[in-house]
Amino acid sequence: MAVRGRRALLAALHFAAFAAVASASAAEVKDFVSDHCLDCHDNATHKGKFSLEGLSDQIDDGNAKQWLKVLEQIERRNMPPADEDQPTPAERHAAELTLEAKLVAQASPHTERRATMLRRLNRVEYRDTIRDLLQLNLGSFDPTREFPDDNRVHGFPSDGEKLVTSSFLLRQYLEATDQIVARAVHFEPKPAVQRWDLKPPFDRTTLGFNYSETAYFRTVAKQPQPYQTIYEAASGSPKGGYHPLDDLRAGVPASGWYHIRIRAEAKFRHADFDLKKFHFPPGNDPTEPIRLSLFTGTLEGIDPENKEIVNYAATHQQLGERQLATWDLPDDGATWLDCRVWLDRGYFPRLAYPNGPTDANNRLHHYFVENRYTLLNKEQLARYEQDALRGDNYNAPMWFESPRILVSQVEVEGPLNEAWPPASHRLIFGDKPYQSSAADEVLHGFATRAWRRPVEANEVRPIVTLVRAAEKAGQKPEVAIQQGLKAILCAPEFLYREEKSETLNDYEIASRLSYFLWSSMPDERLLRRAAAGELHRPKVLREEAGRLLSDPRADAFIDEFLNGWLAMRKLGTMAPDVNKFAEYYRDDLEAAMRTETRLYFRQLLHTNGSIDLFLDSDYSFINRKLARLYGIDPKVVEAAVGQPVEGLTAQDLVPDSEGHAPSLGFARVKLPDRRRGGLLGQASILTLTANGVDTSPVIRGVWILENILGEPPAPPPPDVPVIEPDIRGAKTIRDQLEKHRANATCRSCHHLIDPPGFALETFDAIGRWRGHYVKANAAVPVDSSGQLGATEFKDVSGFKTALLQDHDQFARCLVEKLLIHALGRELDVTDRPAIRHILETAAPDGYRLRDLILLCTESDIFRRK
């Protein structure tokens, strides 16, 4: 029945496709091929080993692939070649429509279309669903931390066929569920608010400089220690650089909001302190304020008797740590800093100086030793040498006027829970005290929300039986009910999204929409509209899609779509060479690059800008560090930080929303020339398409073909050797690739791959502009010219002009990516009419991003399995 229904639907599609091309005919395609293809692709010439002469114009299973290839070549303007007579646009369009209709007609009745299958929630979806289902503030808790990575198709972790479930993952589900329920259910009394007034030293048990500073005030100065000094960055330090609050090392006793106040002062920002003279990047930058950050830390799972490990964990970067707040500190004058942050039970705050000098390999210490005569006055030198005589090397920083933070007081108060029990508990049990007799009702209500659809009583009955059995075994009702909650969260109905009918029902549409745009479950309103049977109406669906896109939860769409489409997830996986690109680490450029692209996309989405701006623009969103990388005066950014930007909030532009650190702020900045505009000038893209050491036009070319032009090249044949860099430095990569293309087999792909890659050659492996290669100690000018289709270009600006001239192809690529992400399956030829409809509807307005997304959700294929 289901197959018959699907065939009927596809047959309708078949007719619709034909109706759209009523004026076209098979003869038109034949004429088109005869006029524009057969000169080269007849049996005699057989160019590219491809002949159309013997190809029947009756499309069948045997020739459909070849005809599809013909259609794609015509659509992409690859054929006829630029130096041959061109069809008129009308002729081309007619041929495209006719061929497409024939292909769809052929595929529909005879081929089992690849339908969206049962889809497991991927990691992001699982985490965000738990968050929204229980209104949990996940804080430092990531229930998916131990889950294996999800397989991706076309960059997206949403293809049901690839989202496999292993026995390992099943065990992780069980463990995660235990933790989730423990965090959500609170039968215990409201935790009392506690207050900690902390005085220096805050991290007494940390070895090193702070110990010496404490000893000095106790034994030499004989006065209460007035402050604790933080003099090194929190990264690149063998001593860790994180300063835990010792009185809270066991972690806060209960999860909740905590009010933290810190009295701190920045000192010696402009001191005579230039580590550049000591052969390594200084880490600190005197032109920006000294910053104090608050990070989370935990010692959970560490043997408290193992002091060495405890100290290491407390003072070093921790997996999954969160930056709670960051402040720009005023110079020379203690000030109170304030924040309200979420801390999970067992976690504690740690102080750090993120833009401080780095002490990797003890270089800060060595710097002090070597430069003590130029950095210290007489008294400081005498004290320093007394310490050195005692062998107290780590005391050295105390006597130097290196940039530093003096922290004199810390106050922590919490948990400040306004309501008790928390929302997660009330969502499950309501406002009344729980009694065993309510188990049915509680479980049914919870399952309805967790499974994102109405639930029949018989579906919950086995779970109720489980709870009753636990009660009979002696468990208290409050404990036994938790077994039931866990069972609901481990059920396939929670873990999988099943779309049962060929045409999705309203609840399935609600889930498809919310997982597409939020990576999470539908909210109450969406489920309500599903219950009312409204969501299958395109107008309602568009309205709801618009609402979801305007919600902060759409951040998940931005991140997941960028990870899939642009491969942003790969940024940092080929870490740039630390010696060649020290600023990448010193300036935390990876995070800045990611933020730039995210802000760019977000602003375009919220202002419904044209997708042409992905290809070229005269602005971007950068911070001071990226400005420096791009050769823009950081003062331009400083002047623009804080100015309102349409489509973005003030919080969007300053990544650390708690605290107050305008020095980290991003601003919309007008670019001085066209080189940087659009995605192809953004450092994120240029870095993730390099190998960390050098650039490869092949990697960048393939990336452009896949993600901008939608023309992924075939994988290289197995017997073709990799192009090794010319370590003698005599040849440029262009010379090498030209030789490579001399081979006809290589040329068939590389004539498409190399030109886009060459266009970006004027950007190095982290996106810095370069006009020259340094080869064999000589500067060789970079040649970034090439040809895209019929258009020749001289450089990256010309390349972008060429892309813009044919932005239809880019629009198709983008829409296909959106649909792959939304539908959770690969596209096939029968999706073409829907894609064409989206494109033709959006084209007159210049392909606006938000419109394209909404059109995808309105499309009939969005409502089909």
Next chain:
Amino acid sequence: MKTTLAALVVTLAMFGGAFAQENLTSAQAEKLVTGKKGTLALNQLKSLSPEVAAVLARYDGELSLDGLETLSPEAAAALARHKASARFGVADILLDGLLQIAPDTAAALATHQGAITLKSLRTLDSLPLAQKLARQWGELQLNGLTTLTPEIAAVLATNEGVLVDRTRPGVEQRRADHAASVLRFDNLTTLAPATAAALAKQKGVLVLNGLTALAPDTAAALVKHEGTIVLNGLTTLPADTAKALAPCPSALVLKGLISLSAESRAALRGHPDIRLPEAFQK
């Protein structure tokens, strides 16, 4: 019992690397030097016989004899046979308690091939010893000197600084490559122009933190120095001295200044690399 106690003392001393007796017999010295490495600290020793010195000279490591206030020529000659260390930046014999050295003692010490420290020496008039010190690697700190003749200054100024130990790769090697000569005089409170002119020929860091005042003519002689001049004993800088210092071609460190007149500041404004207290940097 006594033997046991002595053995215990020696054993403790061996483990701790320090020895707490004022005198030492050859036999005790033999036990101390056998099979040990690192620093042998005998800082409580007040006197050293030539015999004991000869035994100690066989020690394969740094000898710290900072308690000695006098040293006979014979003992010095014996000590001078101590093997020089190949380690970068490590002194071989520390004699930082010696206040005076007789010419013969100085001549004997001058034959030593390694590095000797004499941080408390009040006068240095032995040319051979000065030449020996100038040849040493590591910092040359003569913090006890209260006077310095132009002749001795000229010799000391030939010091070339750290000997680069090519056997040590990595960071240590790069540091060594870049370590310059350091001449340090913490107790020279006055400096004649001729001595200043001699010291100005040194290439490296010249630390004159003992100077509490600097005459313009001495300043004028010093500025021919091509390295770093450290004058952290100066709390004020008269304008004429500032003007004399201004042409100094490289780093000038004046971290001890408490006051700086506008005229002096103006004189120094054009200096390419001046290090002042933070209060004067803005």
